[in-house]
Amino acid sequence: AQDHDFIDKQCITYFINCAGHQIPNFNEDRCPHMTFFWDDEDDFQLFDKQGVVVEQIVSFIDEALLKGETVLIYSMQGISRCTACASAYLMAKYEWGMDKCMEFIYFQGRCMAEMRPNDGFLMQLANLDWVLQRKRLKKSKSLSAASKQRQQAHSRNKLMDWDVASLEEHNEYVMSLEASKSRARQRQALASASAPQRNVQPREERGRGGEYEDW
Secondary structure, eight states, rough: OOOOOHHHTTTTTEEEEEEETTOOOOTTTOOOOOOEEEOOOOOOOSSSSOOOOHHHHHHHHHHHHHTTTTEEEEEEESSHHHHHHHHHHHHHHHOHHHHHHHHHHHHHTSSOTTOOOOOOHHHHHHHHHHHHHHHHHHHHTTSOHHHHHHHHHHHHHHHHHOHHHHHHHHHHHHHHHHHHHHHHHHHHHHHHHSSOOOOOOOOOOOTTTOOOOHH
């Protein structure tokens, strides 16, 4: 999160800091932040039983995406804590299973095999996966037999399989987001080019070189 060039190039405006004890928030006065003071230890508890933390993550990321903004989730090494945070979002938002989330993050991370939560976090994600599945099963109990069967088949597909239509929709969204970023960079470049230039006029000579200062 300290790479200013990368942040500017990607037009990142929302940040989730998963290592608040170790990393200061980037440009906190100007950019929305969500900060978690997580330790990268197997026995550290990430998620509460009431699901408040996961709801906060989903709400924060959705707020950014609805505005067409980009979110950066980061931790000290960018391996364990931020991956757990991103997985929790995907599981809660898209009803994906944990294995599917890991596969998605693996390929989105340019096949960085080290992008993996520690063993304790993986157990917590597996438990979160089970909790979310149970909630969805409870909701389907009120449906008719035929509707329940369709809903369960749909849920199984979301948990494990890759739906081509969903991937195409995701790719279209990514392309539209990239186009939005490109337009934002163009507007920024035009604004910089059209900004009035300060006139440099001689104020007084200083030393032998006759240097001038801005008026």
